[in-house]
Amino acid sequence: MPIVVDIDVLLARRKMSVGELAARVGITPANVAVLKNGRAKAVRFATLAALCEVLECQPGDLLRWEAEAPHPAGDAPAARTP
Template sequence: MPIIINIDVMLAKRKMSVTELSNRVGITMANLSILKNGKAKAVRFSTLEAICRTLDCQPGDILEYKSDEDTQ
């Protein structure tokens, strides 16, 4: 998939656990795991906003586009 989710990178930069992010954002661990592992088909803007607010970052810090040609 050409969309890369960099939540792990931002969590490491903010020294925050996945559990803490889950609690602060109000998203289940299961759904956060699906998003974090790139298995999600979509993400709500409200969820993205809450994640960015909690991690004090921009959407571009979390979402990255790489074409299929770049990943080969």
């Protein structure tokens, strides 16, 4: 997925654990892990706002876009429909 979540970087800078972040944001440590490991498919704005408040950051400090590697010839991804 081309959206990367940098929670681990901010946690390290703030010397905060996943458990502490989860408790302060009001989500489970498992959900923080899903975000941290890039397995999340969506993030609610309320959760994003709470993360930003607790980590004292902007949404762009948590999320960034990274281009995906091109697919080899003949192995193109399925076409997306609107």
